[in-house]
Amino acid sequence: MSSTNSKPIHVQSASGNYSVVCGRGGLSHAAKEIARLGKFSSIQVLSSPKIWRALEKQIRRGLPVRVAPQVHLFDDAEAAKNLHTVEKVARDLVRAGADRHAVLVAVGGGVVGDVSGFVAASYLRGVALVQVPTTLVAQVDSAVGGKTGVNLAEGKNLIGAFYPPRLVLADPEALATLPEREFRGGLAEVIKYGVIADAKLFAFLEKRMDEILGRDARALEHVIRRSIEIKARVVSKDERESGLREILNFGHTFGHALEAITQYRRYQHGEAVAWGMMCAALLGHEVAEMPAEAVSRIVALVRRIGPLPPWPQAKPEEILQAMHADKKAREGKLRFVLSRRIGQAGTVEKIPEKTVECILRCAPHFFAKPVAALGNCDA
Numbered sequence: 001m002s003s004t005n006s007k008p009i010h011v012q013s014a015s016g017n018y019s020v021v022c023g024r025g026g027l028s029h030a031a032k033e034i035a036r037l038g039k040f041s042s043i044q045v046l047s048s049p050k051i052w053r054a055l056e057k058q059i060r061r062g063l064p065v066r067v068a069p070q071v072h073l074f075d076d077a078e079a080a081k082n083l084h085t086v087e088k089v090a091r092d093l094v095r096a097g098a099d100r101h102a103v104l105v106a107v108g109g110g111v112v113g114d115v116s117g118f119v120a121a122s123y124l125r126g127v128a129l130v131q132v133p134t135t136l137v138a139q140v141d142s143a144v145g146g147k148t149g150v151n152l153a154e155g156k157n158l159i160g161a162f163y164p165p166r167l168v169l170a171d172p173e174a175l176a177t178l179p180e181r182e183f184r185g186g187l188a189e190v191i192k193y194g195v196i197a198d199a200k201l202f203a204f205l206e207k208r209m210d211e212i213l214g215r216d217a218r219a220l221e222h223v224i225r226r227s228i229e230i231k232a233r234v235v236s237k238d239e240r241e242s243g244l245r246e247i248l249n250f251g252h253t254f255g256h257a258l259e260a261i262t263q264y265r266r267y268q269h270g271e272a273v274a275w276g277m278m279c280a281a282l283l284g285h286e287v288a289e290m291p292a293e294a295v296s297r298i299v300a301l302v303r304r305i306g307p308l309p310p311w312p313q314a315k316p317e318e319i320l321q322a323m324h325a326d327k328k329a330r331e332g333k334l335r336f337v338l339s340r341r342i343g344q345a346g347t348v349e350k351i352p353e354k355t356v357e358c359i360l361r362c363a364p365h366f367f368a369k370p371v372a373a374l375g376n377c378d379a
Contacts, residue, residue, distance in 0.1 A: 009228050012236035013146060013164040020144055020232065022225050024217065026171035027132070030062035034103070034130060037166050041101040043069040044093060046116040048076035051108045051134055054177040059107055059132070069105070070096045076111040078264040081150050083159065089119050103128040103166070109135035109182070110142040110269055114157070117148030121163035129165040135178055136186025137270050139170040140193070140227035141248075145235040151264065155325030156256040162240055170228065172221050184306040185270030187212065188251075191301055192277060193227045196247045197234070199343030201226050206297070209304050247345040250337040251276030254363075257322035258312065266309050274302050275311070275363065283359050284338040287351055294342050316360035320353060 008019035063069050072092045106116030113131055120129035133143035149160020194202030211219045238245040255276030281298040284290035339345040
């Protein structure tokens with residue numbers, strides 16, 4: 001069943017504006033959408049074995065038949081999002097004869113999109129890229145905005161480039177085979193958009209979360225499209241994260257540190273962000289005057305997406321050290337995206353590290369106690 005609202009969402013970029021085609025059944029129109037971009041010498045599909053097994057027939061039916069696609073598969077685990085994988089993919093493209101007039105079609109989740117985007121930015125100094133996100137996190141977040149990159153042992157996404165795609169095809173029907181854990185984790189990014197930019201979206205999630213968890217088509221498409229609209233508006237105003245775009249990192253300073261300290265093997269990205277948003281909500285209460293009632297709503301909504309992998313057995317000082325590798329840190333000082341009320345957010349600097357350490361000590365108890373019972377973190 002095709003979507004009734006498939007109007008493209010436009011994103012402004014210094015390298016050229018592009019569109020996000022969001023709607024059920026969108027993959028079946030991929031050939032037409034790619035053809036609008038111009039002619040390409042070859043189509044190079046980049047994906048993972050798992051994703052390709054699930055969606056190969058659907059993707060092949062949607063791609064142009066004039067040029068048979070060449071398919072390159074690689075590990076899409078977060079632990080494999082590194083320069084070794086970038087080199088492997090680039091060498092595969094060389095062996096396939098991909099030239100500067102090729103188009104790379106990234107089919108997969110955030111890791112596939114980030115690796116493919118970085119490869120597209122650097123291979124032959126830049127080739128065309130089409131993002132086909134197949135996870136909820138990728139559809140609402142990582143596939144839109146042009147940020148690409150890979151991890152180092154010292155931190156997440158420390159090597160990368162701003163390289164916008166020529167087109168994004170976000171089809172909610174591609175989520176049909178998405179495992180439950182990945183789907184629920186992806187909802188953390190949707191909740192994020194409500195916290196930072198849209199109180200109505202947050203209220204919709206509170207009211208309709210059971211339907212969304214049941215993958216109700218209309219409710220799910222609504223929150224995906226609204227999330228993309230928010231992301232598109234933000235990155236169009238601030239493509240290179242010089243100001244406004246930083247609000248998209250709500251919960252990510254905590255979340256990225258959790259991923260790094262567990263060697264990217266315990267949490268899926270959305271799960272780490274879910275923990276991070278609860279931490280950021282409590283920190284917002286401590287230093288940014290976020291009302292306790294708003295903190296309670298955020299934590300309650302995050303809890304509804306399901307149980308998270310447990311907090312790591314690490315000292316607060318160790319997690320704090322991992323935070324210092326965060327891209328937002330400046331001159332060795334931590335900076336956090338915090339919210340003063342649901343629907344608004346901004347970057348806050350000069351937060352005492354003692355306060356952050358206190359939040360990290362409180363965090364493991366978020367699922368064990370009501371928020372009100374946690375009291376003031378300075379206690």
